[in-house]
Amino acid sequence: MPDYKAPLKDMQFVLHEVFNAEQLWREFPALQEVNRELADAILEESAKINEGLIAPLSQSGDAQGVRWQDGNVITPEGYKEAFKQLAEGGWAGLSGEEQYGAQNMPKMLILLFEEMLYSANIAMGLYLTLTSGAALAIANHASDELKEKYLPNMYAGKWAGAMCLTEAHAGTDLGMIRTKAIPQADGSYAISGTKIFITGGEQDLTENIIHLVLAKLPDAPAGSKGISLFLVPKVKVNDDGSLGDANGVNCGSVEHKMGIHASATCVLNFDGAQGFLVGEINKGLQGMFTMMNYERLSVGIQGLSAGQAAYQWSAEYALERLQSRAPSGPQNADGAADPLIVHPDVRRMMLTQKAYVEAGRAFAVYVGKQLDTAKFGEGEAQAKASALVELLTPVAKAFLTDKGLEGTVLGQQVFGGHGYVKEWGMEQLVRDVRISQIYEGTNGIQALDLMGRKIAANGGKYLAPLLAEMRGFVEENGSVAGLAEFLTPLSGAIDNLEALTETVLSRTADGDANAVGAASVEYLHVMGLTLYTYMWALQCKVILSGDSAQSEAFNQAKLHTARFFVEHLLPQADALSASIRNGSDSLMAIPAEAFLSA
Template sequence: MIDYQAPLRDMRFVLYEVFDVAADWARWESLSELVDRETADAILEEGAKLVSKTLSPLYRTGDEQGCHWQDGKVTTPTGFKEAYQIYSEGGWTGLSGNPDFGGMGMPKALGAQFDEMSCGANLGFMLYPSLTSGAALAIDAHASEAIKSLYLPKMYSGEWAGTMCLTEPHAGTDLGIIRSKAVPADDGSYRVTGTKIFITGGEHDLSENIVHLVLAKLPDAPAGPKGISLFLVPKIQVNEDGSLSEANAVSCGSIEHKMGIKGASTCVMNFDGATGYLVGELNKGLNCMFTMMNYERLFVGIQGLGSAERSYQNALAYAKDRLQGRAATGAAQPEKEADSLMVHGDIRRILMNIKALNEGGRAFSTYVGQQLDKTKFGEDDERRKAAGLVALLTPVAKAFFTDMGLECCIAGQQVLGGHGYIAEWGQEQLVRDVRITQIYEGTNGIQSLDLLGRKIAANEGLFFRLFADEVRAFINNSENSEFVPALENALNQLEQATEQLLKQTADNPNTINAACVEYLHGFAYVAYGWMWAQMAEVAQAELQTGTNDNDFYKAKIATARYFYKRLLPRGSALLTAATSGVEELYGMSDEQF
């Protein structure tokens, strides 16, 4: 496997040239004091050094050694502890954290770039600090000032790690049926009892304490999801001055033996009357968790994008170096015994597919990150609109990035042929690692249900109209005649499919379940088409100025053309399938399967 390198040129392109995020940062007073382009560039440069020199070299080590459990203790792979120390000392866990408690306060549009490069470098390692960042986000949004002051500085510094404890052996997607209990104590705390499974980083040797966010119910809580509360349960209890006290009644019963991400400990966690502290209001724990869900689900989507980028770099390097066969038009390298794989049409097709999907995804992740920033820093009207777009687009980003992540990692493996099946080249690890991203943080089927059911049908297309209006405004104002007609046709089909499904849903409640996956993918191809039209417009304008970066911008336009010719048509077929009705899907009895 080649050394991973962060695609900094393309990251700067989408940040500054396509979406002009620096202009947003300058006009938001609370953010303008923290970041400008110079600061952001320095962060990107330092992040690129960190991931290439510290994280990437441990990628295969983490897979081969995995984590080890003994007597309730977990040992991480060789080098992880030292890398975690370097990561923490750089302040990366608190990159987007609240500055009032020691975070850097950086915007999500910038954070998304670091998320991509770090996950591309070492996904298994990155799950530890990313869960800490997510837990800190929920604490910052909902916990008391006392809890925030006590816990957040240590979490941002990396001294203490964090987890999310939701899933139980019998309760995954349906959290309303969890059995974990929380009983009030006389001192205002709670005694939390229950078993949680699939807890990433539930136990490890990287930090001196682990802060668990645990969903549980009080004995008299309402049934279902409306009776869930959220509790902060530290592995080691904390004194009022921030020093560590005695061990809490929290233990790791075992770790899972998994298909991939073996460098990350996936734990069974037991809470046996452990001392916990309420976060947010009683019976509103899911609301607290949903605060961080948009950030976490975008992050999981970016895991797929980062893995796909590493697959592309690996496959491209191999294709340029590997000599096999001759070009159909005659020897391209007659001085050699064979031509490189780059002369073969199928290899070029695979590489172009990955390149077009990766760069379209990078633009889309930046756009969603920009919307998240608007919900946090923008004016009232700007916040409301951005919140609707974030709600709509987050399940698209999570599901499509990860579905395409697996597709692109498998495709990269195909370029390497037999070597792609061998561990030393790293492609088979990418395939195994990226697979989980389609499953955790809400399976992609659930994301599709969320998109079509909750984010579109439930509000009669209100959020969808926000998106469609933005694409329509670009179409009407664009001077890019090459791509606009095809984009307009794609948007028209998406709007028609959406209206048709809303009508079908009113007649048959099975419609959403039957149509949602194809619909989400069809939606995503239209969204990517919009991204590519914007990128091509910027590239064409730059070429007209006589830029010195001709190759970069010409490649953008060539890739946009490829996307529109070869990939955008997928969306049309998917939307046709989505609106085809439910009869064929429910036409057989269970016994006939």
């Protein structure tokens, strides 16, 4: 398995030169102490710990997997010690409130740490990032008493967090959950029910696990309007903060999965466990979605991370592996053959990986910027950022993971037969990233959320500011020498996205109940390609304006990759758009029983 090397140059280029993060942070009082020097120090230390400590455990952890024994989960060798080092290094508390021991770092920076962590070892990363997400929900919705009692140890990495939504009969449709919460005389609730697919629901890395559980009171309204959110510790916590008795939370089994073998995916049984209300009764989804908006970006970053690792490894392989001669004649005259990188199809695969990874990293930081502005900003800027977060979250989750899987498969293809053999690590990347398209809401559900709730439900209100921003960028930078070759396709993509939106909205208004569902996945991909075109234009503008502090080789590689993207990948949007314009008739006309015909 090749070594992982963090792409620090590109991370710093995107963070500091493309998005001017330090200038943005100065605008927020809560981030006054965060500057470029601190950000770069965090990135560099992150690279060291992920390259040297976390990445070497990935392949062995995959081979060993987790073990379930009498209700306990045993993680692979080295995981407990590595997690302890992450905790002691403060990596579990990068985000969150300083008054409870966290560091309150901006999401733009944290997500780059998450990228390194997931590229090094997705399974390990899940234990840490889910704890951060659970802490976020508690910090935003729980009482001060619960915050004071639970957050410090979660931020310190002594306790982990887990989110408990899914039940055997209720996956996407959470309104069907059966887990019950019975009010108790002391103000707590007795939680009973079974949850499945709970990542990190049981493990031996921390002394306690703080579960956020969706459940219903006996008199709750039907459906999703009757869901409440509860904090349920694995081990009860005494008033003085010490650990007490076990709390009626038991792991019935772990799932045997396609990938992320070192991540414990658990069946959890709650048997009258003591729980505490988070937020208001029957409004539990509000608290959970605070966590899930961040987690969905985090899952998107898993796709980006796997794509980055696959690209890095396949690039090294393509430059070293000798196979056949270049079509134009020998390039390695003293060798028996030329390296793979001389062949056009290998270059197609490598540039596709590179283009999606580098645009995806910029897009992730762009979404992180909106999250930071929504959290720390005020006034009109905060309102716009909040709307963009709502709009872009499903795109970040789905498009980044779809392209992440595509990138790992391309990397595997570059390796040929070696990509199918375990020792090279490529097949593990394919297996590990596949779940990212499924959990935290399948990518089909993300597309429905985008097209239905974020576009159709408000007549494109959330989309309009984004279109205006991108058009403004085109107009403002038309005089930058050499940028027209990237601005012209961007302008065309913007016009196409706007017209496509109007087409779907018009069909919905005309009574086509299937218009949204039929168009949603392809529409999300058209938006993703449009946004990536914007990300490439942003990066090229920095270079062509003379504002890049990177080397000439770095800058030229960026321009080459951007050119490949707009000439060879962006045209996919045309075919997707044609499919959407063809409507839902042929999709819905076939009888259901025809799918079972011989």
